[in-house]
Amino acid sequence: MTTGDKDFDEAVNMTAAELEKWLRTEESQQVGQKTAGGESTGHESGRKIVKILRKRKGQLTDADRAHMRKVTGYVRRHLAQRPSGDVSGTPWRYSLMNWGHDPGKEGS
Numbered sequence: 829m830t831t832g833d834k835d836f837d838e839a840v841n842m843t844a845a846e847l848e849k850w851l852r853t854e855e856s857q858q859v860g861q862k863t864a865g866g867e868s869t870g871h872e873s874g875r876k877i878v879k880i881l882r883k884r885k886g887q888l889t890d891a892d893r894a895h896m897r898k899v900t901g902y903v904r905r906h907l908a909q910r911p912s913g914d915v916s917g918t919p920w921r922y923s924l925m926n927w928g929h930d931p932g933k934e935g936s
Contacts, residue, residue, distance in 0.1 A: 833885065836896040839903040840928035844881035847874055850925050859922040870926035873899065877928040903929045 842850070850856050851874045860868030877899060880892050906924050910931070915921045921931055
């Protein structure tokens with residue numbers, strides 16, 4: 829496992845099944861920057877993360893590893909911007925969840 833893998837594994841605390849289920853929700857689809865009438869950047873990222881999580885480490889492509897670095901950076905930046913108070917039903921949390929990190933999970 830490379831350092832990038834370790835960072836990704838720490839940033840993404842949702843399983844492929846949890847993330848896939850989340851991505852089907854209305855809340856997931858309502859947050860994030862969208863292209864004209866399209867899918868949000870975070871939602872698209874979540875679909876890529878599901879594919880990465882389902883691969884064996886030896887099957888990861890350069891594109892997968894580049895996306896893993898992008899995810900790690902996004903999660904770190906977004907966590908640093910945590911709003912005060914209860915974040916359980918906020919767009920901030922929902923956006924992070926699209927990127928595979930649920931701040932509501934224990935130890936997050």
